[in-house]
Amino acid sequence: MATSENQSVQMRVEARKPCSLDFPGGDSRSIVRYSLNARAAFHWKEHGVSRRASGQTRDISHKGAYIVAPECPEQGAIVSLNIHLPALAGENCHLHLETVGRVLRVETKSNQKKGFAVANDRVSLRTASEPLALADALGAQR
Numbered sequence: 001m002a003t004s005e006n007q008s009v010q011m012r013v014e015a016r017k018p019c020s021l022d023f024p025g026g027d028s029r030s031i032v033r034y035s036l037n038a039r040a041a042f043h044w045k046e047h048g049v050s051r052r053a054s055g056q057t058r059d060i061s062h063k064g065a066y067i068v069a070p071e072c073p074e075q076g077a078i079v080s081l082n083i084h085l086p087a088l089a090g091e092n093c094h095l096h097l098e099t100v101g102r103v104l105r106v107e108t109k110s111n112q113k114k115g116f117a118v119a120n121d122r123v124s125l126r127t128a129s130e131p132l133a134l135a136d137a138l139g140a141q142r
Helices: 003-008 137-141
Strands: 019-022 028-031 039-046 049-060 064-068 078-085 095-108 114-127
Touching: 039 064, 064 078, 064 095
Parallel strands: none
Antiparallel strands: 019 028, 039 049, 039 078, 049 064, 064 114, 078 095, 095 114
16 A cells, blocks of 8 residues: 555544533533544434434544434434444554444534434444444344
């Protein structure tokens, strides 16, 4: 792989200032979020019907992620999320961060962008060649 190709697949991850998140029950925590623009696929159930959509991460932390997407689950929905991490420079291995969590909030920006914040209940890191470990988690929980 040429050097310019290696440079094009490098992830750009930046620490953002700790922010306060409101969790159910009035608990407020400060966590560090990392800016990350990566492809994200997700699915959830809405009124008993399975739904699928995709978007891009805006940021992630060890507690959750914010996803920008044209279609979003409702607040409170249980969502299975698969974030496709690009290979690091000089590596061939693509990683997937797979989570199951609950949607904390859904936002619509003034420029018509939509997004949602999800708090992780379970997290799994796998290579692209490994089978989806949490793919059926929604079915098992309902």
